[in-house]
Amino acid sequence: MTDTVLLTGLGIISAIGTNVPESIDSFRKHRSGIGPCRYLGTIHKNIFPLGEVKLSNKELAVMHDIDPGLSRTILLSYHAAKAAFDTIPDLAGLDYKKGFISGSSVGGMDRTELFFEDFTKDKFSGDLHDVMNHDCGKPTDFVAEKLGFTDFVSTLSTACSSSANSIMLGSRLIKAGKLDIVIAGGVDSLTKFTLNGFNSLMIVDKEQCRPLDESRVGLNLGEGAAYVVLMSDKVAGDLAVSPYCSLSGYANSNDSFHQTALSNEGNGPFLAMEAALRMSKLTPGQIDYINMHGTGTQNNDMAEGKAVERIFHPDYPKLSSTKSFTGHTLGASGAVEAVFSAIAIKDGVVFPNFKYENQMSDLNIVPVTKFTENLKIENVLSNSFGFGGNCTSLIFSKVN
């Protein structure tokens, strides 16, 4: 049994890069990944800029020698999980219990919506290959089996906090002694289903999104996958791997207010942040950077901002929303931002908002606007909030 769970490896793919160095380079060069999409077959192609991964399904499949007919969700998940897996030393002959935990909001919907083009007209048409990978568990099973991380396999779906919750579960299973090494994170690919869904709610920006800015009008959808390798300090010592940071606090709460909106005072976000801080035994003043959920919608940024003020006023840590670079990767976003948080600590950097001009009225928070290096970043708070009021906060800390 252990109390310390470490992040020892990272894997990521998003609109700003197919690996960790490319992603950091995009921040350094202030290059957003949001723009016109190439691969999503939507009629809104020229209207909504998207955070699309700059690789086709075929290119992803060829890189890993897997079937290009699989859902994009599976391809993205495997790409990022394999990168995380590759950071783990050879485990041959070692008797560790290994788990793979993923989060996703729409699973293989990118293929299911192709199936429905025929199925809607005739219930006996539609290529079954397009629908057999629909469920959210399929990508997890595919990746777990391929990587041999099968002692525990699970998938969570709590909308935009899905992968933050999978990291939390991974840590709890290690602390409970059920698992030794866990690859945890999440994935979502761009789909017409989600783009049209968010558009029907009128919360998609037709321009580059402006999180935490008074002029914000909505989010840009993105896609991607990210996974972290979790293990106890003891296992990390035995394997002689050096950690990025520890996961020192986490909490999950429900805003219990509305299906698609947070309460004005951000009660769920407040409870999640407060409980995560309590668990990490840190004071608000010890948090050096907050990676905000910061979707760019009126509702989220106001509620999250209020909750941040309730906890941190009057001394605010540096904060920003990296979704202004990646787009909102939905179920993957918690893990994508966990990867950025780990890098912030290891490299002593803080990521900027891509665009920022006007302070939000009634709020004191002001995001970082430039990629900043040579900082001492010891504790990072990362927020992930979703539809259904699902709020999760994670805290990552420097390991001394």
Place this chain on the structure above:
Amino acid sequence: MAVYINGLGIISPSGFSGSETFSDWEIPQVDSRMKCIEPEYGSFIEVKAIRRMSRIIKMGVSSSLMALKEAKVESPEAVIVGTALGCLEDTVSFLNKLVINKEELLNPTAFIHSTHNTIASQIALNVKCMGYNSTYVHRNISFETALLDAFLMLNEKSVGTVLVGGIDELTDESFVILQRLGYYANKLNSGNRDDDRSMTAGEGSAFFFLSNEIMETSYARLADVCSVSFSSKEKVLETAKRMLNENGLDKVDLVLSGSPGSTDPYGIASAFSKAQAAIHFKEFCGEYPTAGAFGMYVGASILQQKKLPANLNAVISMPAEPRHILIHNNFREVHHSLILLSAC
């Protein structure tokens, strides 16, 4: 730390909480598809709210409230749901409109309620629970991982009570698609499973109020739960043996099985059941990914009522005082789950 099942709520093809006693339930006689017998939702949810809810939300919220009511509590400290396929009715509705309207003039209502976590969040809203809230969507171990999370949480002592459930709905569309994918015994896929009730398509909702403390209403103690993935038959047997041994047991009084047919393909019943044979609980609920929750409902009810369902196909004799029940579920051999229940 002991974990007790102190209240349960069920909506199933055989009956629902408050309808006739579980032990008198008849095995549904259907050709290919079992549908839930649903309660009058107005007695659980406000009429105004009902109109906005799809069938799976109504089932989830109502069976949650049944479980809480039985335990005489208003609200749990955490809500955890397992659902493999989530809110299919709304998902399919939005997909159909997306295709027909060619991505234009779409109403957000179906989209809003299409996400898997809508069930857990609507439960949280209805029981006013701002605590931990999560949804597991991993195929036929969705419920069992939700249950494991609840079990961990109560053992961590981070909460004292959890509402946990397993729920999946079968819609006309999902039935056709799953049938075409060969999931069920029916005329479309050849084979001689037509008399095999456990391979009939099913659905259902079963929720459990778990607590660290024993109560007047306690059904059983949840002794352990685990899943076994991508493993051999031997590994499943070995895991079951270890689970029993860790709980001081060599055998249990009864095995409830979710394996297809009336067979014992993994030898779980012959190895671990004093009764030698297994009760095949899917006769009463059909095949669906979270049917394990129905299995746990059956197990908890048997331990509390000390009575077997009267209308079983198999002949099972049970000791007068059943103490321990092992529930083994699997579908297509990729993921197995084991739940161990003990009398209070």
